[in-house]
Amino acid sequence: MARQRYYILEGHEPAPATLHEWGQWFSEADRRVAFTDLGYATVSTVFLGVDHRYMGGGPPILFETMVFANPVKGERFPEEAFDISDRYCTWEEAEFGHVAIVTMVRQAFWRRANGR
Numbered sequence: 001m002a003r004q005r006y007y008i009l010e011g012h013e014p015a016p017a018t019l020h021e022w023g024q025w026f027s028e029a030d031r032r033v034a035f036t037d038l039g040y041a042t043v044s045t046v047f048l049g050v051d052h053r054y055m056g057g058g059p060p061i062l063f064e065t066m067v068f069a070n071p072v073k074g075e076r077f078p079e080e081a082f083d084i085s086d087r088y089c090t091w092e093e094a095e096f097g098h099v100a101i102v103t104m105v106r107q108a109f110w111r112r113a114n115g116r
Contacts, residue, residue, distance in 0.1 A: 005051050007062055012091035014047075014062050022049055033063060033091060034098040041105050042068045045098040052087055061087045063094035065101045084108075 006022035007014040009029065017025065026049055033045040044066055051060035064087045084104050088094040 003051065003053075004060065007049055007051065007060065009047055009049075009091075014060065014090075025049075033094045034065075036098070036102045037070070038102070038105060038109075040070055040109060042070055043098060043102045043105060044068065045094050045101075047091075047094075048087075059089040061089055063088040063091065063097075065094065065098050067101065067105055 004016045006017045006019055008017045008022060008025040009015070009031070029047075031047040031049065033047060034043075035045070036043045046064060048062050048064055051062060052064070053059075053061045064085065066085045084101055086097050086101060088097050
């Protein structure tokens with residue numbers, strides 16, 4: 001039996017969808033869970049709508065947080081912040097993960113600014 005691949009959001013809850021339903025919903029939907037602009041970096045958490053659990057069992061992985069550098073003149077983005085990202089199964093996990101990653105990015109910049 002094939003694993004369900006496509007999902008849409010009904011409120012904050014993922015719901016299975018056909019490819020056609022997903023495509024239509026995806027083109028019109030606000031998929032943002034959270035967005036934080038720190039000036040020197042942006043942290044974005046979104047609903048992916050496609051299950052990213054490629055191997056093994058378990059609930060679908062449908063949300064992702066990523067960090068994007070906002071170049072500031074004379075400021076170098078800390079290398080340790082480039083690899084900060086995560087994926088989640090639920091909206092609630094994604095909200096919590098977003099806050100955790102914002103904290104990690106702030107700490108990376110603080111350490112850089114303070115020579116640690």
